[in-house]
Amino acid sequence: MQFADEFLQNADDFPRQLSGTPWGSKTVTIDFLSGPYVFDGLNQTQTEVITERFSGLVGADCTDASAAIHTHIYTLPEATFKSIDTQGWEYHMDFDYQQTYIRIVGMRFMAYIRLEPTLEAWMWTADDARLISNSAFENLFRVIVAYKLLSEGGMVLHSAGLAKNGHAWLFIGRSGAGKSTISKLGENAGMTILSDDMNAVILKDGVYLSEQLPFAGEYGQTAVTQGKFSVQGVYYLQKSEQNKITETSSARRLAELMVCSPFINTDPYRYAALANNLAALRDSVNGGTLGFSLGGGFQSLLAE
Amino acid sequence: MAITSSSVLQLNTDIRQTRVANEGVILRQNDGEILVVNDVAIHFLEMLDGKTSIDTVATALLEEYEVDSRVLLADLTAYAEELLNQGVLTET
Numbered sequence: 001m002q003f004a005d006e007f008l009q010n011a012d013d014f015p016r017q018l019s020g021t022p023w024g025s026k027t028v029t030i031d032f033l034s035g036p037y038v039f040d041g042l043n044q045t046q047t048e049v050i051t052e053r054f055s056g057l058v059g060a061d062c063t064d065a066s067a068a069i070h071t072h073i074y075t076l077p078e079a080t081f082k083s084i085d086t087q088g089w090e091y092h093m094d095f096d097y098q099q100t101y102i103r104i105v106g107m108r109f110m111a112y113i114r115l116e117p118t119l120e121a122w123m124w125t126a127d128d129a130r131l132i133s134n135s136a137f138e139n140l141f142r143v144i145v146a147y148k149l150l151s152e153g154g155m156v157l158h159s160a161g162l163a164k165n166g167h168a169w170l171f172i173g174r175s176g177a178g179k180s181t182i183s184k185l186g187e188n189a190g191m192t193i194l195s196d197d198m199n200a201v202i203l204k205d206g207v208y209l210s211e212q213l214p215f216a217g218e219y220g221q222t223a224v225t226q227g228k229f230s231v232q233g234v235y236y237l238q239k240s241e242q243n244k245i246t247e248t249s250s251a252r253r254l255a256e257l258m259v260c261s262p263f264i265n266t267d268p269y270r271y272a273a274l275a276n277n278l279a280a281l282r283d284s285v286n287g288g289t290l291g292f293s294l295g296g297g298f299q300s301l302l303a304e
Numbered sequence: 305m306a307i308t309s310s311s312v313l314q315l316n317t318d319i320r321q322t323r324v325a326n327e328g329v330i331l332r333q334n335d336g337e338i339l340v341v342n343d344v345a346i347h348f349l350e351m352l353d354g355k356t357s358i359d360t361v362a363t364a365l366l367e368e369y370e371v372d373s374r375v376l377l378a379d380l381t382a383y384a385e386e387l388l389n390q391g392v393l394t395e396t
Contacts, residue, residue, distance in 0.1 A: 255340040272322035275329040
């Protein structure tokens with residue numbers, strides 16, 4: 001199947017110009033982690049649902065245009081898109097990776113993310129009030145954040161994040177590895193859950209800091225960030241009868257990190273930069289495979 | 305698919321590789337798989353340019369690594385066959 005075939009009635013309908021008809025004249029600025037992220041072209045309804053979803057992070061209008069990452073949002077007729085039967089359908093998007101930009105097509109939206117010379121995005125969607133509930137906005141936002149962090153030595157990781165005493169530990173693994181479970185166990189032990197699904201890692205003054213991403217997960221959907229925490233370790237999760245940390249080779253650790261770094265790990269033009277960022281992270285923090293017991297107690301293995 | 309030490313191979317078209325310090329990261333773009341290989345392996349893959357046979361590559365690698373030449377050649381041929389069967393390499 002060719003790019004966009006699954007989502008568009010006609011794959012050639014992907015806009016050839018970076019323009020369109022805005023939904024309205026409203027702007028929302030979401031201020032967190034390497035942002036601010038400014039979304040314009042919204043109508044009142046969209047502004048309200050976005051503001052409600054990201055409430056604690058929606059800030060004042062951006063005054064420093066040079067620091068902001070802009071996304072322009074335009075309307076498209078519903079007829080542009082194929083109808084998706086979401087029963088049993090796992091949410092995914094189509095990516096078209098190119099040297100200086102990427103194109104994305106998903107359920108009821110298309111997007112163009114320009115990566116050079118500056119990061120900027122354009123989104124065309126048929127969703128008005130459903131812009132949040134249909135996940136289009138959030139899924140595009142995740143990708144934009146991932147590329148922004150990449151450019152600064154950081155990354156986004158499918159991971160559970162737990163924090164205590166100003167430190168954070170991330171637990172990577174695919175779906176079903178136990179990220180939500182270990183998050184709950186950690187909370188029961190007095191740790192703070194960052195997110196049980198996706199966390200960001202930034203490099204600041206030579207220190208790796210983690211902050212939750214306010215995206216989907218059982219925990220961490222709150223838009224009120226817990227703050228930034230110094231990363232002490234990134235462990236690969238494995239359910240086990242007893243709590244233990246098993247040493248793994250540096251090559252395996254890098255592979256595990258790559259697999260858990262969405263969007264960019266399949267970008268042929270930028271996966272090398274991601275690999276470099278991840279190798280540097282791997283070499284700076286504790287790691288290995290964390291076998292954890294459903295009875296709890298794993299936190300005693302975590303070095304600060 | 306059997307190959308010999310005189311086989312000439314190259315990376316498949318959907319394969320991207322990059323060196324990260326002493327390791328190599330290989331991306332299989334078509335299925336999103338990632339392989340991390342060691343220094344010798346990435347060096348080997350970097351030299352498979354679609355014109356150079358496995359035994360010529362082995363001769364070059366012998367100048368850098370202190371190993372038995374027969375062992376190296378046998379290992380590289382076996383490794384190449386494994387990667388060929390996985391779709392990482394293609395025979396020219």
